Amino acid sequence: MKRRYLALALFLAVAAAVAALVQPGGLTARNVQGAPRAPEQPMVKFSHKFHITDAGLECASCHSAAQKSRSVADNLHPAHEQCQSCHEEQITSACGFCHTSPDSIEPREVPHRDMLFAHEKHLLMSGVQCSTCHAGIEQDSTAAQEHLPAMTACATCHDNVRATSRCETCHTNLAQLLPNNHLRSDFRRYHGEEIRVGAMSVECATCHTESFCQECHGPVQLKAFGLKDLSADPRPRTSPKDQPAQTTLQRVHDLNYRLTHGVDAKARQAECATCHDTREFCVECHQAGGNINQSKFKPASHSLPGFTTFGKGSGGGLHAKEAERDMESCVGCHDVPGQDPICLTCHNANGQVR
Amino acid sequence: MVRLFRAPASGRRLRSLLLSAAALALLAPLPGLAQLVTGRFITSADSWEKFDTVGVSHKVFRAYQSAIVDIAQGNYSLHTNMQAAITSADVVNEDSDYRLYSLFARIKDVAGRVDISLGRIPYFQGVGLGTVDGAMVSGRIPENLGRVTLYGGASVESDYGVHEYGTMKDKFVLGGQAVLTPIPNLRGSLSYTNRRSPLPSYYALRVDPQTLDASSVFVVPGPAREQLGGLDASYTWQQTTFYGRYDYDFEGRKTQRGQIGARYAVNPDLLITLDAIHREPRVAAGSFFSQFTLKGVTEVEAGADYFVLPGIRTFLRGAYVAYDGDNSVRYSAGIGRNDVQLVFRGNTGYAGELTSISLQGAYPLLDNHVVPNAGLSYMSYRIETGSPRLNATSAVLGATLRPVQMISLDLQGQWMNNYIVKSDFRFVGRLHFWFSEHLNIFE
Numbered sequence: 001m002k003r004r005y006l007a008l009a010l011f012l013a014v015a016a017a018v019a020a021l022v023q024p025g026g027l028t029a030r031n032v033q034g035a036p037r038a039p040e041q042p043m044v045k046f047s048h049k050f051h052i053t054d055a056g057l058e059c060a061s062c063h064s065a066a067q068k069s070r071s072v073a074d075n076l077h078p079a080h081e082q083c084q085s086c087h088e089e090q091i092t093s094a095c096g097f098c099h100t101s102p103d104s105i106e107p108r109e110v111p112h113r114d115m116l117f118a119h120e121k122h123l124l125m126s127g128v129q130c131s132t133c134h135a136g137i138e139q140d141s142t143a144a145q146e147h148l149p150a151m152t153a154c155a156t157c158h159d160n161v162r163a164t165s166r167c168e169t170c171h172t173n174l175a176q177l178l179p180n181n182h183l184r185s186d187f188r189r190y191h192g193e194e195i196r197v198g199a200m201s202v203e204c205a206t207c208h209t210e211s212f213c214q215e216c217h218g219p220v221q222l223k224a225f226g227l228k229d230l231s232a233d234p235r236p237r238t239s240p241k242d243q244p245a246q247t248t249l250q251r252v253h254d255l256n257y258r259l260t261h262g263v264d265a266k267a268r269q270a271e272c273a274t275c276h277d278t279r280e281f282c283v284e285c286h287q288a289g290g291n292i293n294q295s296k297f298k299p300a301s302h303s304l305p306g307f308t309t310f311g312k313g314s315g316g317g318l319h320a321k322e323a324e325r326d327m328e329s330c331v332g333c334h335d336v337p338g339q340d341p342i343c344l345t346c347h348n349a350n351g352q353v354r
Numbered sequence: 355m356v357r358l359f360r361a362p363a364s365g366r367r368l369r370s371l372l373l374s375a376a377a378l379a380l381l382a383p384l385p386g387l388a389q390l391v392t393g394r395f396i397t398s399a400d401s402w403e404k405f406d407t408v409g410v411s412h413k414v415f416r417a418y419q420s421a422i423v424d425i426a427q428g429n430y431s432l433h434t435n436m437q438a439a440i441t442s443a444d445v446v447n448e449d450s451d452y453r454l455y456s457l458f459a460r461i462k463d464v465a466g467r468v469d470i471s472l473g474r475i476p477y478f479q480g481v482g483l484g485t486v487d488g489a490m491v492s493g494r495i496p497e498n499l500g501r502v503t504l505y506g507g508a509s510v511e512s513d514y515g516v517h518e519y520g521t522m523k524d525k526f527v528l529g530g531q532a533v534l535t536p537i538p539n540l541r542g543s544l545s546y547t548n549r550r551s552p553l554p555s556y557y558a559l560r561v562d563p564q565t566l567d568a569s570s571v572f573v574v575p576g577p578a579r580e581q582l583g584g585l586d587a588s589y590t591w592q593q594t595t596f597y598g599r600y601d602y603d604f605e606g607r608k609t610q611r612g613q614i615g616a617r618y619a620v621n622p623d624l625l626i627t628l629d630a631i632h633r634e635p636r637v638a639a640g641s642f643f644s645q646f647t648l649k650g651v652t653e654v655e656a657g658a659d660y661f662v663l664p665g666i667r668t669f670l671r672g673a674y675v676a677y678d679g680d681n682s683v684r685y686s687a688g689i690g691r692n693d694v695q696l697v698f699r700g701n702t703g704y705a706g707e708l709t710s711i712s713l714q715g716a717y718p719l720l721d722n723h724v725v726p727n728a729g730l731s732y733m734s735y736r737i738e739t740g741s742p743r744l745n746a747t748s749a750v751l752g753a754t755l756r757p758v759q760m761i762s763l764d765l766q767g768q769w770m771n772n773y774i775v776k777s778d779f780r781f782v783g784r785l786h787f788w789f790s791e792h793l794n795i796f797e
Binding site: 114163164166169172176178183193195198201210211256259262264269271273274277280281301304321323324325326328330331337338341343344347 | 390512514531649671675679680686725731746747
């Protein structure tokens, strides 16, 4: 008990330290559900609708730099020179005509983005215009950022047929590349629910293919690669993510998970059968004569007096009660393909005692 | 001695080639559009020193090669995902050292609404989850009302090798799913899967009940059978999403699992969840263990995710699990950003006792060209009442180097301490190369 309190105290101390050290201003705004926070107020009063639809200007009239831009770091917003051809009087004498805060005008900085994107390359493609990505901009009467394309807009072409949808094509920061809803603490369960109601062909396919799902959802066997060693991992992952749990060898579980997985299995932390063919997977180590040191891995309950009782009316003892309560645990060790179950020693083929 | 992975037998190789050829044949007659070829090649290796006897050790080295390649042209595409391994250890290994996770051709938008896949195909369709050597047809229902998917063929063995199919009645998968969106915010699914996989024959000693003489008998078990139906529904009303699931086991003629839950976004920074799940034990139909009386497990879980600051996420979750005549509690709490996370979790009761704390993170430097990563984990646990309480610690330290976007090199040291090994160190490495090119090989 003391250890648990110590661990909890340590957790709270480190959590407090992390929270205290973080600078909120330097973090990306996000929320629990995954939607972006409300955008900040525009720094200028500007109607795309008036300039494009009513005045008939081309996008390049103001954003001329876009046609030669090869980096997301390029500042593509028009400078005074672009506005000056039409608004010379206002530029020299009426800052408030455009600027929402004329008394505290600050140069607009290009936000840092961990992206690779070249306007030049896309604009040179046949059929690609500004409105292909910035859809609806000609009807927007503000200068707000809502018309920066969302990733779903990219996916209309980056569908692995016309263009690749691999993460690295556009994203450079693969350590922090996760949609907000993937950070939810219940994401493992949540993603399964979403898949079961058809999300794969809608939302998930934007980033993932079936190969990605197979990383976890194959009936992963230990024996297939001859891994008969406590310190070995099943297989390397193929994920491009730069995180310690995913970057090198298979780390779905903690390195010492083989010693504690029994707790998770019994506590239904997750359903093992979702990823493992439990009929073959568990017995590889747990069967009698498996590679696990049996004297240490044999459940302590099996050595208790009364674990198995014989004779009519005895009820079978503790093992009968345990089997009724959690037969999956019994199967994990005793249902070995290619062998009689040990239960047949006493029970007949119908499960009754001989 | 380095043991190369075994090549398939000639008959198997022939079938693989035929499968590949059939898939390629679908692509060959295409008009002169460019093909998009996307590939990911991952070479991984790890090495550790293994002590089998006190004072006697040998070094083990293992390497893997993975290849994921997709070729697409218009509505036609070919997909494959495979992996092979070599090892230096004298490991008894009766199974293949390669895995063919998928190899299939797909034609999209046949008649404007149907996708057809042929080959080794992964499927994730409601209660059906696995891989099939066969076909999959998926069609969109008009008016965006949903999608219907059907799949069938030979079931794939769990080692993902290429084997003889044998008798199809003992080795098949059939299934399907209808996903429906009849009204906005409501998504429903009806799914079914029927899978049979052969089990190995064996000799066993049996006692004749009349003479009490023991004799060796040859046992030919029937195939493993799984036949499930699933009903799912998800509905979003204002800030709350409700989810329900019901799985029925046709072989056992009983409920396999029932679940209801809700997720309520109190405000943009706070999400509360509540779930109740009842599961019956997953015991293979027809197996000896299915003959006994089995009891289910019911759990109730509640949790909350909260942003204490923009970008700083915290969570708290707890669950009560009820068995027949006993119970267990699990709980967890955590704080983190998307690059670092600290998690505390624990269990008490029938499932065992566990207290663990883990910290892990990765932080990009030098314009994302260098990403150091580190992790630390401590666990104190007791598997069951009467067993000793034990401790285990592990740590990882490494970095990803990405000199150019197409190539990355991962290096990581992993250290473990537990009741079996006092100090076990491994070194792992991975070279990752991906590409995407437009080719014009049919022009």
